[in-house]
Amino acid sequence: MRVTVDPITRIEGHLRIDCEVDDGHVAKAWASGQMWRGIELILKDRDPRDAWIFAQRICGVCTTVHAIASVRAVENALQLEVPLNAQYIRNLIITAHAVHDHIVHFYHLSALDWVDIVSALSADPAAASRLAQSLSDWPRNSVQEFTQVQERLKAFVESGQLGVFGSGYWGHPAMVLEPEVNLMAAAHYLQALDYQRRANRIVAILGSKTPHIQNVAVGGVSNPINLDSQSTLSIERLMAIRTAIDEVGAFINQVYLPDVAAIGAKYADWTGYGAGITNYLSVPDLPLDTRGTQFALPGGYIPGGNLDQFQAITSFDDPFFANGVKESVKHAWYRGGRGALHPYDGETEPEYTDFNDDEKYSWVKSPTFLDARAQVGPLANVLAMYVAGHEPTQRHTNWLMQQVGNHLNAELSLSALHSTIGRHAARAVRCAVLHEALSDQWQLLIDNIGRGDTDTFNRPEFPSGEIRGVGFHEAPRGVLSHWTVIRDGKIDNYQAVVPTTWNAGPRDENDEPGPYEASLVDNPVADAELPLEILRTVHSFDPCLACAIHLVDTQQREIVRVRAL
Ligand code: NFE
Numbered sequence: 001m002r003v004t005v006d007p008i009t010r011i012e013g014h015l016r017i018d019c020e021v022d023d024g025h026v027a028k029a030w031a032s033g034q035m036w037r038g039i040e041l042i043l044k045d046r047d048p049r050d051a052w053i054f055a056q057r058i059c060g061v062c063t064t065v066h067a068i069a070s071v072r073a074v075e076n077a078l079q080l081e082v083p084l085n086a087q088y089i090r091n092l093i094i095t096a097h098a099v100h101d102h103i104v105h106f107y108h109l110s111a112l113d114w115v116d117i118v119s120a121l122s123a124d125p126a127a128a129s130r131l132a133q134s135l136s137d138w139p140r141n142s143v144q145e146f147t148q149v150q151e152r153l154k155a156f157v158e159s160g161q162l163g164v165f166g167s168g169y170w171g172h173p174a175m176v177l178e179p180e181v182n183l184m185a186a187a188h189y190l191q192a193l194d195y196q197r198r199a200n201r202i203v204a205i206l207g208s209k210t211p212h213i214q215n216v217a218v219g220g221v222s223n224p225i226n227l228d229s230q231s232t233l234s235i236e237r238l239m240a241i242r243t244a245i246d247e248v249g250a251f252i253n254q255v256y257l258p259d260v261a262a263i264g265a266k267y268a269d270w271t272g273y274g275a276g277i278t279n280y281l282s283v284p285d286l287p288l289d290t291r292g293t294q295f296a297l298p299g300g301y302i303p304g305g306n307l308d309q310f311q312a313i314t315s316f317d318d319p320f321f322a323n324g325v326k327e328s329v330k331h332a333w334y335r336g337g338r339g340a341l342h343p344y345d346g347e348t349e350p351e352y353t354d355f356n357d358d359e360k361y362s363w364v365k366s367p368t369f370l371d372a373r374a375q376v377g378p379l380a381n382v383l384a385m386y387v388a389g390h391e392p393t394q395r396h397t398n399w400l401m402q403q404v405g406n407h408l409n410a411e412l413s414l415s416a417l418h419s420t421i422g423r424h425a426a427r428a429v430r431c432a433v434l435h436e437a438l439s440d441q442w443q444l445l446i447d448n449i450g451r452g453d454t455d456t457f458n459r460p461e462f463p464s465g466e467i468r469g470v471g472f473h474e475a476p477r478g479v480l481s482h483w484t485v486i487r488d489g490k491i492d493n494y495q496a497v498v499p500t501t502w503n504a505g506p507r508d509e510n511d512e513p514g515p516y517e518a519s520l521v522d523n524p525v526a527d528a529e530l531p532l533e534i535l536r537t538v539h540s541f542d543p544c545l546a547c548a549i550h551l552v553d554t555q556q557r558e559i560v561r562v563r564a565l
Pocket residue numbers: 012058059060061062065066475476477478480498499500501544545546547548
């Protein structure tokens with residue numbers, strides 16, 4: 001039986017998933033990006049100093065990340081150093097953004113695949129509060145708070161409008177949480193709206209605006225530091241950031257992590273599904289020097305899920321990364337024929353044909369690392385940081401595994417992370433790790449300014465002739481890289497190889513499936529008309545198709561369709 005989900009909702013952009021379902025399990029899957037935007041082409045012939053402003057519009061979710069990757073690519077081409085203050089300010093922006101993004105993903109984009117909001121109506125608020133208080137000291141786990149949330153939900157349902165909760169799979173046989181756990185999660189869903197906003201406020205203060213920050217520049221950041229001036233980065237703003245960091249940290253450590261442990265334990269069977277591609281790629285991030293040779297967070301490559309074979313990526317110039325990436329368009333709607341290409345030689349020539357299982361069926365290209373498919377994202381990053389000996393990552397990972405083990409009365413090993421639920425666990429760990437890094441970067445910035453350094457910008461000078469550069473960033477959904485060839489001060493080629501491109505890509509030059517496709521195989525599907533399990537695995541990657549395909553359907557066709565044939 002063929003099951004088509006088009007589009008997958010609660011993501012950015014348009015993604016179609018097709019599955020061949022036999023005997024209640026997925027036998028084969030196809031991931032198809034259903035939009036094309038062409039921002040890489042818009043960049044051609046432009047001034048490289050402006051590229052980040054355009055590139056940032058690739059996405060409305062991970063907005064800052066394309067600005068950062070873009071300026072890093074141009075700086076890499078110029079071998080331009082970035083003042084320490086500018087590195088720290090950028091590090092604060094990307095870390096605060098990622099913390100906001102991970103909270104939004106767990107609660108608002110994916111929790112409702114696991115949490116049944118309607119079941120929360122029959123919960124006993126006192127029992128739910130007792131349960132939540134047994135998990136953490138969070139002050140907003142009171143009976144009053146949970147009763148209020150339940151009343152709000154009841155009012156929604158009685159009005160006949162579930163509002164944002166309107167089209168969930170309520171009562172689905174794959175939903176297993178007790179009403180009290182559902183009520184606790186529903187309360188935290190609403191609280192998370194507030195805490196993600198506080199994290200994002202840090203981005204707005206430092207970036208002058210969000211979404212789409214305004215203050216980066218090739219060579220640094222554009223707003224100056226003057227502790228006494230209202231119109232620059234001042235002491236008052238730095239202290240407002242400090243307050244937000246502390247408030248958000250309490251939510252992550254007392255709510256997000258315990259929730260993932262408690263809910264994850266109830267769905268322990270999902271540690272057995274969704275591994276897919278276990279070549280894991282991540283990059284180091286949060287540069288601590290002006291050239292990008294030291295980083296607060298490690299990254300690198302783990303082939304075949306084998307942590308012993310971890311190979312670190314060590315600088316913005318590391319040829320191991322820069323030489324390892326290619327993209328294929330054999331199964332994507334672009335003119336091809338030259339095989340998989342390195343991004344400096346990459347081409348983006350759209351050529352739409354129909355959806356054809358064995359030929360072309362997606363706007364997403366298929367990236368490879370060392371000629372193999374790779375999974376990117378928080379799981380890849382957490383495994384790399386863990387094996388690289390990063391203490392906060394080991395501490396938070398061990399804590400989470402221990403908590404889940406306690407819930408289950410069992411000992412868990414890291415291998416449980418190679419799964420659908422493992423991606424959620426890793427994202428929660430990474431959120432806590434990033435929060436600590438955010439705090440550290442704030443202190444580094446304060447200390448550096450305290451030493452009398454207020455530099456934020458080194459002016460770029462473009463030589464005649466050709467230069468090329470890559471900028472990478474460990475974005476919320478994984479490895480992001482921008483590649484540019486600059487000739488006589490103008491952009492000659494620009495390619496963005498984006499996290500969702502890595503994970504959502506169709507079959508590659510060797511017809512090997514991508515991470516979404518591989519991870520869906522063997523997943524159970526209890527009801528082909530209501531394919532909740534497919535959503536669970538796909539959502540666990542946190543898809544963003546706007547990023548992956550860098551259109552709008554002007555024909556206003558049907559918006560949501562689930563078909564089981
Ligand atoms: Ni549009 Fe993005 C992130 C980037 S994903 S969300 O993270 O880059 O592909």
